[in-house]
Amino acid sequence: MEISLQVTDLAASYGPRTVFAQVSLRVERGEVLVVSGANGSGKSTFLRLLAGLQSPTAGSAHYHYAGEAWEPRSASHLIGWVAPDLALYRELSARENLRFFAKVRRVAIDDAAIDALLDEIGLGGRGDDRLAAYSSGMAHRLRYAYALLHRPPVLLLDEPTVTLDTRGAEVVDQVIARQRQHGIVVVATNDPRELRYADLLLQFGQP
Numbered sequence: 001m002e003i004s005l006q007v008t009d010l011a012a013s014y015g016p017r018t019v020f021a022q023v024s025l026r027v028e029r030g031e032v033l034v035v036s037g038a039n040g041s042g043k044s045t046f047l048r049l050l051a052g053l054q055s056p057t058a059g060s061a062h063y064h065y066a067g068e069a070w071e072p073r074s075a076s077h078l079i080g081w082v083a084p085d086l087a088l089y090r091e092l093s094a095r096e097n098l099r100f101f102a103k104v105r106r107v108a109i110d111d112a113a114i115d116a117l118l119d120e121i122g123l124g125g126r127g128d129d130r131l132a133a134y135s136s137g138m139a140h141r142l143r144y145a146y147a148l149l150h151r152p153p154v155l156l157l158d159e160p161t162v163t164l165d166t167r168g169a170e171v172v173d174q175v176i177a178r179q180r181q182h183g184i185v186v187v188a189t190n191d192p193r194e195l196r197y198a199d200l201l202l203q204f205g206q207p
């Protein structure tokens with residue numbers, strides 16, 4: 001299925017402070033856009049606009065999928081979102097967290113598919129442990145399973161490898177490589193090692 005992202009003259013402000021303005025770009029299926037810049041330069045804000053979690057001050061972003069144009073705020077079925085502040089339920093197991101989020105997303109997923117997802121992110125065999133017993137890196141891996149539940153054509157990754165060890169970073173490499181085969185990825189990062197993912201680079205200036 002075709003998927004692309006068109007951003008036109010996008011701007012974001014908080015009160016009188018403009019974070020960025022006049023950002024225009026296009027991301028096609030199979031491409032990774034990396035958004036780079038200093039702390040406070042607007043990377044997370046840009047990603048939140050693409051996720052439809054907040055509205056731009058000017059300009060627009062649209063996904064084109066299956067012959068239709070979708071604004072981010074009505075495109076949650078197209079988007080998988082990973083960010084360090086994405087809350088998971090500590091009192092539930094990994095499997096229960098995924099079942100809960102699948103229900104919220106109205107995705108039908110059975111135990112075998114959950115096991116496959118947990119294997120994919122290197123948490124095979126740990127699905128019945130409560131999140132309270134997970135390390136921060138393990139919890140961050142689980143955010144990838146959450147993002148991939150509905151196999152979305154768009155993955156938005158804010159600080160993708162924060163708290164992850166070498167093996168966790170390899171899992172992210174694999175997730176991005178697989179996503180390239182059928183969709184698009186946008187990565188927000190200030191880790192120079194993650195520039196290697198970029199087919200396209202959006203560089204924000206000093207805040």
Ligand SMILES: Nc1ncnc2c1ncn2[C@@H]1O[C@H](COP(=O)(O)OP(=O)(O)OP(=O)(O)O)[C@@H](O)[C@H]1O
Nearest residue numbers: 014019037038039040041042043044045046190207
């Ligand atoms: N909810 C908010 N209200 C007011 N200002 C905000 C809000 N969120 C972000 N900002 C401001 O917008 C600017 C960009 O913030 P943003 O979080 O997008 O930057 P970032 O590049 O992701 O930073 P970091 O690398 O630290 O994650 C900063 O000056 C920040 O203080």
